[in-house]
Amino acid sequence: EPADRARAMAALADAGVAVVPLPATDLHLGGRRDTRAVRRGVAPVRELWDHGVLAACSSNNIRNAFTPFGRADPLDTALLLAQTGHLSGPDDLHRVLRMVTHDAARVVGVADDYGVRPGARADLVVLDTQVYDDIVLDRPERAHVVKAGKVVARTVRTSELLVH
Structure with missing residues (x-):
């Protein structure tokens, strides 16, 4: 129920617990045994954000029984999460990108070494874009x-x- 979910998310935020949705795995495994009205659920990311819960997104399995798809590309995962989580506006897409960059660094405890700035680790991917x-x-x-x-x-x- 929405009220129960809101209390749980508030408790997660208060405890400093981060949530890392795995949209490809959740979509592949969810509702496997349903014979009608097959469920396909992903974490309610917008609600997590609204409650102040730190959230990243990732894949925990690539091309195995749990998730037989993918290339372990965080940007592919971000797009899948945006599509399935109804996260489509410019602010949403900016936030989804943060989930696989800055917020992911916070979740795994490397935020102090993350980013493009003097003193940060020189491990990065340069994308062919200016936007x-x-x-x-x-x-x-x-x-x-x-x-x-x-x-x-x-x-x-x-x-x-x-x-020509």
Whole structure:
């Protein structure tokens, strides 16, 4: 019931407990034995936010019996969560992106070393975009992967116009 859920979320926030939805796993496993009105549920992310609960999102299984899909890409997970959690406005998409970046760093305890700034760890993914707020929807190429300050991978995409 909504009132029970609100009390539980307030208790989570008061206790400093973070919640990490796993939308791909939840959608795949939920309602497996239902024969009609099959349930497909994900965590109520907007309600978590409204109650001040720290939330990230992730995948805990990739291409196994629990989640036979995916590439372990946090941006794919963010898009799936946005689609299934009815998180579609610009503010929602910005917040969903935070869930797989800054908020995820807070959840796993590395927020002090996170971000692009002097003194932070030089582990990052450089995306081929200039519009931060469009990242979740545009799914830009991962132009460079940097580990310990060195580029360890890069993606180059070429398009060719065939009609003049």
